[in-house]
Amino acid sequence: MTYIVNGETLESSAKTLSELLLALEYEGDWLATAVNGELVHRTDRASHRLNDCDRIEILSPMKGG
Numbered sequence: 001m002t003y004i005v006n007g008e009t010l011e012s013s014a015k016t017l018s019e020l021l022l023a024l025e026y027e028g029d030w031l032a033t034a035v036n037g038e039l040v041h042r043t044d045r046a047s048h049r050l051n052d053c054d055r056i057e058i059l060s061p062m063k064g065g
Helices: 017-024
Strands: 002-005 008-011 032-035 038-040 055-059
Touching: 017 032, 017 055
Parallel strands: 002 055
Antiparallel strands: 002 008, 032 038, 032 055
16 A cells, blocks of 8 residues: 655555564554544554555654754
């Protein structure tokens, strides 16, 4: 399927948000994720099914100020 991840087009066979994060090598409980503008909590990622052309945002904290 085709996804838009952080503004970039990506082809992936991942079916859930959790699978996609694993495929992209994102780790940690500190990530914030959203699909099509809706926040997806960490506990819901494994059950959150993705659809073709979903827009996924993956945010991680940055150091500095």
